[in-house]
Amino acid sequence: MTRTETGPTQAAAPGTTVAASPRGEPPAWARLAHRLVEANVAVVTVLAFFTALVIGAILITATTPAVLHAWGQAGSAPGHAFYVTGTTIGDAYGAIFTGSIISPSALGHAISTGKGWTGVFNPISETLVRAAPLILAGLGVALGFSTGVFNIGAQGQLIAGAIAALYVGFAVHLPIGIHLPLVVLGGAAGGALAGFIPGILKARTGAHEVIVTIMLNYVFLDLLTYLLTSQPFQQPGQSNAISRTMPATARLPHLFGSTLRANLGFVIALAAALAVSWFARRSTLGFSFRVIGANQSAGRTAGMDVRRVTMLVLTISGALAGLAGTVSLSGTDFFLSAGYGGNIGFDAITVALLGRNRPLGVVLGALLFAALDVGGANMQVATGIPIDLSSVIQATIVFCIATPMLVRELYRLRDVGGGSIQLFMKGWSS
């Protein structure tokens, strides 16, 4: 049954559970408490993170020999078993934190001695370095998702962008003020071209972008492998599959001095997030993207060109992924090798999901992912617990975010509707 009239008389919903103040408006604390038991975006995200930490702790307990040994003797020394468990979990999560954000002991040392500041800021710098390509590729994927286009090809587009950026890097010789922008534009163009291919195929032939973009990942991966052993890309005098290196004029400048790797790439990523945010909210093209993402037939009926929009979305999405490859290459790596880009293009999909396809969400999600990556490496070095634990935590977070119903049930939250996540899930089946 539908409401026949939405008049002002029906605006007040009777039966809400919040205590109301005399003016009819519930007090601020009650509204806050009310919000906290809703399955809204923020609450679900925080609980997803919490759940992931709990599951990670269980894994640590179950797989660390020292902990298992202590529990084997729990009959004689139960307190000891709890102590060992607690310190092991604490050490592991502590190492993730100190390895990715800041180390209190290093900070104390630097303050007292005036030396070792690099060590203090290195963790956060590494997190920013890692986050930059994730943000860029994540923005591209998110833009696609929110338009109803499923670009699973960020990995391939990233490689295409990196190849193009590298070519512009070594093939021309210009002052840095001109060369660097050209490299960045070239990288974006390379990714855009790689995104345009599935775009035009979908627009012209109806080929499903998920299939095409997945397959193109392999094409670009193999193209890279081929180029690495052929001229002009291969490093002269090398028999290994290693590319030429980026000249100094094609490298992104460091942000905080030469000892910290944080570079302009992170600024480019933030600028891209702002640009995407503006694009989606304020531009006419972004308006048509949103309409077609929310209801394609309404867009078509209102005269929008769905095929053109699909093509543009994939192209822009590819350009952002291409930028991701460019900032990795020009910011930290400076040369290409086989399998370049690792998993960034696929992590970008989870980051987009985590960020609920919103630019700010993508930035925060990418920072969280980057921190877990960087901190996980530190944990492995410091405690011997494998870095895979970080992947488990990442995966659990995404799992909980993707199934808000699970979190709702787990914590007995009130349902307020799934929002963008359900839209995301819906898109896969259409």
Added chain:
Amino acid sequence: MRLELAGITKRFGSLVANDGVDLVVEPGEIRCLLGENGAGKTTLMNVLFGLLRHDAGEIRVDGEAVEFADPGDAVRRGIGMVHQHFMLVPVFTVAENVVLGFEPTRRVGFLDRRRARADVARLSAEFGLEVEPDALVESLPVGIQQRVEILKALQRDAQLLILDEPTAVLTPQEIQALFGIMRSLAASGRSILFITHKLKEVMAVADRITVMRLGRVVGTARPGETSEADLAAMMVGRSVELVVRKAKAQPGREVLALAGLTVVDERGVTVVDHVDLTVRAGEIVALAGVQGNGQTELAEAITGLRAVASGSVRVDGLELTNATPRQVIRAGVAHVPEDRQGDGLVSRMTIAENLILDVYDQRPYARLGSLDLAEVRRQGEAKLVDFDIRAASAAVAVGTLSGGNQQKVVVARELSRPVKLLVACQPTRGLDVGSIEYVHRRIVEERDAGAAVLIVSSELDEVLALGDRIAVMFRGRLTGVVTPRAGRERIGLLMAGVEEPDLPPPAEGEGDAEAVTALDLT
């Protein structure tokens, strides 16, 4: 079966869909449940059929209180339901569909086809439901598909049959046949709950009538002791006389010209078959027909949403055959699509945004590729007032509005451009009386301002009330173009495919100065 519903209450959040509903259906009785869309009829039936749990009240079958956890429980207690949208497998035969879910099997689980066929034949003969057991369901007309649904219920030994808006998709002749079947079922001692919002049908077939409004039972009546006007007043809660007041049409130049228009759908079926039709400036042509006879596809071909196989579409002399929707819009065609939520609106977006779906990239809303959000908001608020859209502000998501207000948003958007031709499909489907009145008035105003108007409607009363000329479609072809004076009976025949030569458009000076056609509350 004697069915008793006592104090059934069902809430959806703050909305009370059923509020203490009492209803008793005696064995062998045809009981009509009458009410406007949104009165709570379907909710009540879903509670009864185990699809929804009620919050309070009791269901009793032959005096015994029952709880239905799911439709399976309801079926086991002898309740059958024929849904508005059929639940049939198109590629199965009639017999297979009838036994689906309760298949008679031989040993080792082999389907006993012969018994399935025999069941169908026996039930068909018993109740006069003529169906070919071996026919594929997809090859059958909707009227026959409905019989298959009824057979399904009978095969499960239903003693109470719920028919949810069963006549919406039928021709007048098929409706008569359905009523015959209902009477023979009642004569066999079965009870029938017939849900509808059409007064004429209620008067024709009911033993008793229960009228619902806003989730409550507002009255019970017998057909012999009440009138359509009384029932209508009960349904809407006030005494309304719904009329479309319009002056005689002043047809001018030819605006829409269809010549030999032919449309072939995705399955290769010719859904619009050599249609020639003209609509002049200042007249309303209503396209009548039972749903699914090509009217929708015809409208889509005009608006550029569907490819034209042959023939031509011209609007005001401009060739628009196979033009893009955008070109059609730019040529001055306004389009109120049939599926308001599917094609007309983006429910997650705001009213203001929905109002600019077609002009978002033009001044004053856009400058150099950037939206002027303040202007969008300002225009949105202005149109809330102009088009009587009841909403707190233009920043409200369209999906939260009632059907009537959603349709007003569509109408507001489409009529905010200069309009040469208005194509409105099922413009008042599912709307409340007030919104129907409003939409009809706007359409007539548009005509009087010199636009050509093409209305596609499967509501005969709407067609008769609005149309200056009425074109009737059957299986993709125009079976006739008549004036409203041709009458219900003759238009019904045309809708059933009985052809006749075209009538000329009304000549100048003929007819009343002001034609007032009463619109029944259907």
